[in-house]
Amino acid sequence: MTEATPGRRAGRQLPTGDELRIWRDFIETTAALSSRLESRLQRDSSLSTGDYAVLLALSEAQDQAMRSSELAAHIGWERSRLSHHLGRMERRGLIRRQECATVPRGAEVLLTAAGTEAFTGATVPHLRAIRELFVDALTPEQVVAAGEIATALRTHLDAAGG
Amino acid sequence: MTEATPGRRAGRQLPTGDELRIWRDFIETTAALSSRLESRLQRDSSLSTGDYAVLLALSEAQDQAMRSSELAAHIGWERSRLSHHLGRMERRGLIRRQECATVPRGAEVLLTAAGTEAFTGATVPHLRAIRELFVDALTPEQVVAAGEIATALRTHLDAAGG
DNA sequence: TCCTAGCAGTTGACGTGTCAATGATGCTAA
DNA sequence: TTAGCATCATTGACACGTCAACTGCTAGGA
Numbered sequence: 001m002t003e004a005t006p007g008r009r010a011g012r013q014l015p016t017g018d019e020l021r022i023w024r025d026f027i028e029t030t031a032a033l034s035s036r037l038e039s040r041l042q043r044d045s046s047l048s049t050g051d052y053a054v055l056l057a058l059s060e061a062q063d064q065a066m067r068s069s070e071l072a073a074h075i076g077w078e079r080s081r082l083s084h085h086l087g088r089m090e091r092r093g094l095i096r097r098q099e100c101a102t103v104p105r106g107a108e109v110l111l112t113a114a115g116t117e118a119f120t121g122a123t124v125p126h127l128r129a130i131r132e133l134f135v136d137a138l139t140p141e142q143v144v145a146a147g148e149i150a151t152a153l154r155t156h157l158d159a160a161g162g
Numbered sequence: 163m164t165e166a167t168p169g170r171r172a173g174r175q176l177p178t179g180d181e182l183r184i185w186r187d188f189i190e191t192t193a194a195l196s197s198r199l200e201s202r203l204q205r206d207s208s209l210s211t212g213d214y215a216v217l218l219a220l221s222e223a224q225d226q227a228m229r230s231s232e233l234a235a236h237i238g239w240e241r242s243r244l245s246h247h248l249g250r251m252e253r254r255g256l257i258r259r260q261e262c263a264t265v266p267r268g269a270e271v272l273l274t275a276a277g278t279e280a281f282t283g284a285t286v287p288h289l290r291a292i293r294e295l296f297v298d299a300l301t302p303e304q305v306v307a308a309g310e311i312a313t314a315l316r317t318h319l320d321a322a323g324g
Numbered sequence: 325t326c327c328t329a330g331c332a333g334t335t336g337a338c339g340t341g342t343c344a345a346t347g348a349t350g351c352t353a354a
Numbered sequence: 355t356t357a358g359c360a361t362c363a364t365t366g367a368c369a370c371g372t373c374a375a376c377t378g379c380t381a382g383g384a
Binding site for chain 4: 067068069079080082083084087106107
Binding site: 013014015019020021022023025026027029030031032033034036037076124127128130131132133134135136137138139142143144145146147148149150151152153154155156157160 | 174175176177181182183184185187188189190191192193194195196198199286289290292293294295296297298299300301304305306307308309310311312313314315316317318319322
């Protein structure tokens with residue numbers, strides 16, 4: 001199924017029908033994949049992927065602790081988003097916040113025992129789910145191609161929008 | 163960068179380091195891409211991609227109207243999600259709801275003039291953004307590969323958890 | 325007749341994300 | 355010294371999504 005007037009391709013501004021179909025498949029499927037991973041993590045560990053990202057970063061930090069903005073930078077979140085999320089995680093006992101001894105007006109985020117335990121229990125099922133839902137769905141060549149596509153998209157995105 | 167013990171590959175349950183890196187690149191980049199598209203649509207048309215999906219479906223329906231559950235099935239949303247979203251769109255004057263004449267206890271969703279206008283104005287910039295951010299970022303071969311990857315992931319997803 | 329099934333749609337609670345505004349604090353330059 | 359100014363973090367308002375409960379209605383069987 002190719003376009004009727006191939007000569008137009010060079011100058012056109014809008015995607016062709018084929019490109020649009022691929023776009024929709026691609027973006028909807030990756031969203032469905034994320035969402036499935038999210039459900040699995042929730043089911044297996046009562047954690048969201050956001051929780052997991054925070055716990056992963058903290059568990060790799062020395063003293064299981066990080067400054068709030070360091071943490072935000074590390075996982076690529078806005079500070080406001082992190083602050084809301086930490087509030088919810090604190091209510092569930094996964095982390096604690098206290099004033100930072102070294103930096104004035106800096107908040108330190110600490111992993112609690114419950115947080116460590118939740119993270120430990122979540123890791124293997126989560127990695128297994130990534131393997132089952134992503135790696136196992138693709139041929140090794142497709143996995144490589146997916147990596148190259150991601151790199152190309154990311155590069156273009158970074159170049160385009162600032 | 164390949165794994166140190168390739169012999170393990172066959173029986174392993176967890177992704178290798180390379181696979182995990184690709185997974186993260188892939189899922190984070192596609193999320194960033196969605197989010198960039200969303201911003202562009204918002205900036206150009208004051209619509210979200212959810213609004214756009216609803217308006218697209220309605221504008222293609224005869225009489226610019228659809229039953230609520232038809233609409234939900236057509237765009238693949240849960241009824242509850244659609245109901246919340248229609249409430250917000252109705253407040254903004256993009257659609258109207260009225261009781262369905264033919265089906266008892268059925269609500270009909272109607273496109274308003276403002277909704278039509280918003281959709282009309284949104285289409286070209288939105289398609290242009292898809293071209294710029296997705297199609298132009300990839301080689302034609304990569305576009306095809308992306309389609310194949312999406313198909314493989316979707317097939318696996320449907321087989322696995324459905 | 326009545327009661328139970330089930331469907332269509334809505335609602336409320338809550339998690340999640342963005343944006344803009346707000347404290348609180350330190351730094352710097354008039 | 356002090357009036358800005360940037361930085362760290364939080365907060366409030368709101369959009370969006372899911373889940374479970376609920377309303378109203380219809381239909382089918384005891």
